[in-house]
Amino acid sequence: MILLRRRLRRGWGRVLPACQDSSERRQHQTEPSIFHNIIVIGDNSRRSSATIDSKKVTRMKQPILFIIAMILRAVFVPVQVTAQAPRSVELEVHDLDAHRFQAMTEADLPALERLLSNDLVYTHASGWRQSKAEFLASLRTGELVYHSFASESRQAKVYGGTMLVTGRASGKVRSRGDELNVELLYLEAYVKQDGRWQLAAWESTRVTPAPAPSH
DSSP states (O other): OHHHHHHHHHHHHHHHHHHHHHHHHHHHHHHHHHHHHHHHHHHHHHHHHHHHHHHHHHHHHHHHHHHHHHHHHHHHHHHHHHHHHHHHHHHHHHHHHHHHHHHHHTTOHHHHHHHEEEEEEEEOTTSOEEEHHHHHHHHHHTSEEEEEEEEEEEEEEEETTEEEEEEEEEEEEEETTEEEEEEEEEEEEEEEETTEEEEEEEEEEEOOOOOOOOO
16 A cells, blocks of 8 residues: 555656646747737738828829829910910911902802901002992992902901901902902901901002112
8 A cells, every 4th residue: 555655656746747848848839829920910010001101192192193283284285275376367367368359259249248347448459448338239230350369478466356467469350440460468357246257447558569670
């Protein structure tokens, strides 16, 4: 009996240290995994924070880029429009004059009725001045016949609802029975009425031939 007790005590003495060693080993094995989890969590937190910061920066950049785009548009668009405006006026005057001169050579009275203002004052190079009604009547009766008429050059400027045009023209005309070849400088005024340009005034003068060189 005494011998049995001694063996049991020796056995328990061996078992307890073994248990303690195994528990310590488990504890040491567990600790690195805990630290690893802490590191991973910290790393994920930093990544999440970086992602949030990048999103904030992107949101902040969008309004700034929009403002810059609007400023550039405000600066450059008016410059482009201003540069194109004179060209469009020249084209518009070219079309108006070409249409009117064609109507004059063809004695197209309905077309001239639309192209000429009711307040028209038409002054020929000879000083003969006519109203709209008188000018159309001269074309109707043959008192005034335009065989050909065309503008060689012109310049136009718009002042509100009025457009002034200076130019040079040439043509073949029968005026009161006289056949004439004319070279003219002219000034004409268009006014905008009912949404379209109409001729309100025309005045021309003959080009003086250059004097012959003296020897």
